[in-house]
Amino acid sequence: MVAYFGINAMKFGVLNFPGSNCAEDCFHVLDKVVNQPTRYFWHQETNTTDLDAIVVPGGFSYGDYLRPGAIARFAPAMDALKEFVEKGKLVIGICNGFQILTEAGLLPGSLIKNKSVKFLCQDQTIRVENAKTPFTQKFHKHELLMTPIAHNEGNYYIDDEGLAELEAHHQIIFRYASQDGTVDDSTNPNGSVSNIAGICNKSFNVLGMMPHPERNAESLLGNAQGIKVFESMILSFTNSGN
Amino acid sequence: MKPLWKEAGLTQKEYDLLLQHLGREPNPTETALYGVMWSEHCGYKNTRPLFKNFPTTGPRILQGPGENAGIVDIDDDQVITFKVESHNHPSAIAPFQGAATGVGGIIRDILAMGAKPIGVLNSLHFATPKGKGHTKWLISEVIRGIGDYGNCIGIPTIGGEVRFAETYRGNPLVNAMCVGLMNKSEIQTASAEGPGNSLMIVGNLTGRDGIGGASFASKELDETNQEDRGAVQVGDPFMEKLLIDACLEVFAKDFVVGVQDMGAAGIISSTSETASKAGNGVEIDVSLVPTREAGMSPAEIMISESQERMLLIVKQGREDEVNAIFHKWDLHAVVIGNVTNDGFLRVKEGDVTVAEIPAASLTDAPIICRVGKVPDYLSKTQSFDESSVSLPDDMNATLQKLVSSPNIASRRWVYRQYDHMVQTNTVVRPGGNTGVLRIKGTQKAVTFSTDANGRYCYLNPKEGSKIVIAEAARNHIASGALPIAVTDGLNFGNPEKPEIFYQLEQSILGISEACRVLDTPIISGNASLYNETPDQGAIYPTPVIGMAGLIKNVEHITTKPFKRAGDVVFQVGDFSNEIGASEYLEVIHGKISGDVPKIELALEKRTQDFVLNAIQKSIINSATDIGDGGLAIALTECLYETKFGASIEIPESSYRLDALLFGEAQSRFLLSVAPDNMKTFQSYAEQSNIPISKLGIVNSSGNLRVRYQGESVIEQDVTTLESMNEATFPEMMR
Amino acid sequence: MIKASVTVMLKKAIFDPQGMAVKHGLDSIGFKNIDDVRVGRQIIIQIDSNDFGHAEEEVKEMCDKLLANPVVESWSHTLELMQ
Amino acid sequence: MIKASVTVMLKKAIFDPQGMAVKHGLDSIGFKNIDDVRVGRQIIIQIDSNDFGHAEEEVKEMCDKLLANPVVESWSHTLELMQ
Numbered sequence A: 001m002v003a004y005f006g007i008n009a010m011k012f013g014v015l016n017f018p019g020s021n022c023a024e025d026c027f028h029v030l031d032k033v034v035n036q037p038t039r040y041f042w043h044q045e046t047n048t049t050d051l052d053a054i055v056v057p058g059g060f061s062y063g064d065y066l067r068p069g070a071i072a073r074f075a076p077a078m079d080a081l082k083e084f085v086e087k088g089k090l091v092i093g094i095c096n097g098f099q100i101l102t103e104a105g106l107l108p109g110s111l112i113k114n115k116s117v118k119f120l121c122q123d124q125t126i127r128v129e130n131a132k133t134p135f136t137q138k139f140h141k142h143e144l145l146m147t148p149i150a151h152n153e154g155n156y157y158i159d160d161e162g163l164a165e166l167e168a169h170h171q172i173i174f175r176y177a178s179q180d181g182t183v184d185d186s187t188n189p190n191g192s193v194s195n196i197a198g199i200c201n202k203s204f205n206v207l208g209m210m211p212h213p214e215r216n217a218e219s220l221l222g223n224a225q226g227i228k229v230f231e232s233m234i235l236s237f238t239n240s241g242n
Numbered sequence B: 001m002k003p004l005w006k007e008a009g010l011t012q013k014e015y016d017l018l019l020q021h022l023g024r025e026p027n028p029t030e031t032a033l034y035g036v037m038w039s040e041h042c043g044y045k046n047t048r049p050l051f052k053n054f055p056t057t058g059p060r061i062l063q064g065p066g067e068n069a070g071i072v073d074i075d076d077d078q079v080i081t082f083k084v085e086s087h088n089h090p091s092a093i094a095p096f097q098g099a100a101t102g103v104g105g106i107i108r109d110i111l112a113m114g115a116k117p118i119g120v121l122n123s124l125h126f127a128t129p130k131g132k133g134h135t136k137w138l139i140s141e142v143i144r145g146i147g148d149y150g151n152c153i154g155i156p157t158i159g160g161e162v163r164f165a166e167t168y169r170g171n172p173l174v175n176a177m178c179v180g181l182m183n184k185s186e187i188q189t190a191s192a193e194g195p196g197n198s199l200m201i202v203g204n205l206t207g208r209d210g211i212g213g214a215s216f217a218s219k220e221l222d223e224t225n226q227e228d229r230g231a232v233q234v235g236d237p238f239m240e241k242l243l244i245d246a247c248l249e250v251f252a253k254d255f256v257v258g259v260q261d262m263g264a265a266g267i268i269s270s271t272s273e274t275a276s277k278a279g280n281g282v283e284i285d286v287s288l289v290p291t292r293e294a295g296m297s298p299a300e301i302m303i304s305e306s307q308e309r310m311l312l313i314v315k316q317g318r319e320d321e322v323n324a325i326f327h328k329w330d331l332h333a334v335v336i337g338n339v340t341n342d343g344f345l346r347v348k349e350g351d352v353t354v355a356e357i358p359a360a361s362l363t364d365a366p367i368i369c370r371v372g373k374v375p376d377y378l379s380k381t382q383s384f385d386e387s388s389v390s391l392p393d394d395m396n397a398t399l400q401k402l403v404s405s406p407n408i409a410s411r412r413w414v415y416r417q418y419d420h421m422v423q424t425n426t427v428v429r430p431g432g433n434t435g436v437l438r439i440k441g442t443q444k445a446v447t448f449s450t451d452a453n454g455r456y457c458y459l460n461p462k463e464g465s466k467i468v469i470a471e472a473a474r475n476h477i478a479s480g481a482l483p484i485a486v487t488d489g490l491n492f493g494n495p496e497k498p499e500i501f502y503q504l505e506q507s508i509l510g511i512s513e514a515c516r517v518l519d520t521p522i523i524s525g526n527a528s529l530y531n532e533t534p535d536q537g538a539i540y541p542t543p544v545i546g547m548a549g550l551i552k553n554v555e556h557i558t559t560k561p562f563k564r565a566g567d568v569v570f571q572v573g574d575f576s577n578e579i580g581a582s583e584y585l586e587v588i589h590g591k592i593s594g595d596v597p598k599i600e601l602a603l604e605k606r607t608q609d610f611v612l613n614a615i616q617k618s619i620i621n622s623a624t625d626i627g628d629g630g631l632a633i634a635l636t637e638c639l640y641e642t643k644f645g646a647s648i649e650i651p652e653s654s655y656r657l658d659a660l661l662f663g664e665a666q667s668r669f670l671l672s673v674a675p676d677n678m679k680t681f682q683s684y685a686e687q688s689n690i691p692i693s694k695l696g697i698v699n700s701s702g703n704l705r706v707r708y709q710g711e712s713v714i715e716q717d718v719t720t721l722e723s724m725n726e727a728t729f730p731e732m733m734r
Numbered sequence C, D: 001m002i003k004a005s006v007t008v009m010l011k012k013a014i015f016d017p018q019g020m021a022v023k024h025g026l027d028s029i030g031f032k033n034i035d036d037v038r039v040g041r042q043i044i045i046q047i048d049s050n051d052f053g054h055a056e057e058e059v060k061e062m063c064d065k066l067l068a069n070p071v072v073e074s075w076s077h078t079l080e081l082m083q
């Protein structure tokens, strides 16, 4: 627990792999926008004792050569990350971070090439499906937010059985939607099964999402709705009595 | 058999000069080194005499042409650095790899200045695809290549352009621009200072790939070039990302005295340039260069264009510390030689000296002074009679056709393939007047654009080129920015032909004059000549203008779309009766002819100052310039992505209706102003002696209505126009 | 030296967007009699060894650990001796 | 039905950054005896025909026109009958 600006703040680590090009963006939001103590967590590092939460940022770790996340998952930091998760601490994987978490088996399913076979960068409406998680408690259920996506492999795949399990445990956190909240094929930008944009693990301390909440955390850049993801994490930390 | 020097691309005169420099016959390695360094691509033999015309200084300009990129002061001890570069020929034969490595190359120029790259842009020129053939593949591969590199490396692609004309069918243009940001104290120079200091090569291994790229770029494209395969390389954006991260970490320490990227002609060019800049010599041992393949000859090692490499000149004794930082990033930094004080470039292979050349002679390619001749076609196109063109019956249909024509249609299909938001600075994304980046930790923003208009420059090389500069500047003004500097990419045909040389010379004169009047000095640039094919001849003369602007307060950032129903729409500037050289004349009447619209630079400057001041007074709600497709197209663009409509009345005049609607009269803007601010705006215009016309009102009808002389001439549903505008690219590229 | 050729494909049950795009591309240039296209990766590895048994095991391990993602991909391979 | 398997690889003389990265990846998880890795594409095409001669020609044309860029890539293929 760290005192920061006089309050008990949450210490964030931003996992930095070679090629993680959104690490600085996440750092900026955590440090300058939600004002939490933040440090980089280098891929060769293994000590997480000072951290309360870890962000696995977007980008192209190891160039995404071979397969996004495939090489990153063997980094020493990933073993530490697994222990961190077992302790119940919060981990959020954004874009490439989501891909890495699925490759590492911390989240089910996999992300394959977009249906269009093209990189896709645009604003995208997503709908909050479960507002009772440590990552979404500042939203209300079915709240819509406009959050940028930017990916080549964001097409979430899971088999029917896995999907049923996700549904049963309310692990689907975000779905791609239209601006008026419709969720169907026409509002699915990349072909994801069931319009899935973000999921949690069963214990709800690991979130993976393709959209980039750090890109809509300041109103100058469009809107600041994404900031609530980070604020939810901080709230859950404060509420947990830390 | 041809003598070796001829094989190396040298002329008899050049060879004689070489003999003077050396005072003896060169050996084959030396001949090869001169060959690449004195190619047009490296030596700027044809263009250097013309560059004298460029204005290159100003209170904000800290570095003009001559370094890897120019530097502009943006206050608070911060500077930006930027440059444009062409990769036309590699992209023509291997579009994905050619475009990708083009982006990679220009990023390294910015990195070599010591800056963090914060944005890339591109300027692409193609023919329109016919069916499913080659051109469609070429376009999609170029765009994929640009996206792939920029996306992976984490630099947002914040702007650019795609333009179509038949002239680019066999010879597409792929120009890329990169922008960097740093503090003044972080500026690096490409100079090999301090005899005894070490030359270190960092990044990728050196291979046989790309050998002869520089001379390849200095040739016309024909069938046999298809065999110039070594000239094509595969980009490695991941390696470049590591290179950026590692270099910036090293630069922050006090270990490095000089930096040079390795672009065309690789080691030979980077070492000889840094040496001659410092007035020093260098000694290189090629056997120390880490290579990818065995058995490379010294000449091959020296001229290889393997990508993602940099040359650092490192203080003696600091080599291990530099290497340790690179090691952290899984890279190596290897000493390949050192700075000497004798002015010679000495290449050794172990103990054996294989080349010994005065370094300055390599970088001082003999200038070729040519004389231009007015091309024949100009007398025909200039005598074009506009009155022979009849007015279209239906302006609605005309507008629809223009809205969906390839040069005017929405480019969303293109830029959604580029990550334009990474680094979280992009306030105005592609599709706006300029790409606008905020600067974290300040109130400032910077604006960037690339602009070209091949048809204008073809129909009037000098005046057309002026317009390209003016038009570029208008985009910045409309964004709320003061235009501050320019980088130019000169894409022309074979300068050995007098008509082409005329185009080049006139274009440079036009650019120079416009930059002088508009106070946007030229800080860097690139020339790509020999853009010709045997079938089609030369491309349109196509100078690509990259421009930067500065916004002191992010609150002044202004965008195109109308903001509120009830706002009043104004045109700044005057209508004219001109339709020559316009998009309208080409798309609707199939004519590429006439003269370009008249441009008066002093009026242009006053108009721009007026609009920027009005924006800074916070009385303007939206702004755009009036360019391709004229007023009607500008109006549609202000309505897209809004739920508004507009009711417009064009003021009485004696001009043709098509000129009023679609003509491209210069020095114009389209603004919207809140009713409360209207008086202030009008009296400010009067004070400034700038012509404005009140055109109408923004409303919530969702329709664009234009009336002239009491009659409706356009009545269109905006949603329909917008879907037509959006449909063109997806359909063309399906 | 042994050359291992590993082919990694998306599992049959999974829709293959790249395959679809290639099929569409082939169709549009006139190849109408194509039923299905699948696109995968080919990875060619030169192993510094002449022991096929050992190489076989190594390749299997490489595939399971790194070269293929078992959630969505399947792989096959061949080995041959290089001169 | 004929199944055509097309392998497209970067030409030997051209540097393959992907292959290099995979080699590094394999190295970092303990495979130290690897000399070289190249990564290419595998394209599996089901052709609605039983005429091998014709299929052969078609595949060649597909490769030259769409599946590979002869400036940087080379390709090879096999055909087999499917049941």
Ligand SMILES: Nc1ncnc2c1ncn2[C@@H]1O[C@H](COP(=O)(O)OP(=O)(O)O)[C@@H](O)[C@H]1O
Binding pocket: B041, B042, B051, B064, B065, B066, B067, B068, B069, B070, B083, B085, B109, B263, B264, B488, B489, B490, B522, B523, B524, B525, B526, B527
């Ligand atoms: N058209 C031009 N306008 C202004 N400067 C130019 C132009 N062409 C080249 N230069 C300048 O000449 C120098 C050499 O250019 P170039 O060989 O393209 O550089 P590099 O090798 O760093 O890519 C640079 O400083 C560049 O900015």
Ligand SMILES: [Mg+2]
Binding pocket: B067, B068, B108, B109, B112, B260, B261, B263
């Ligand atoms: Mg340079």
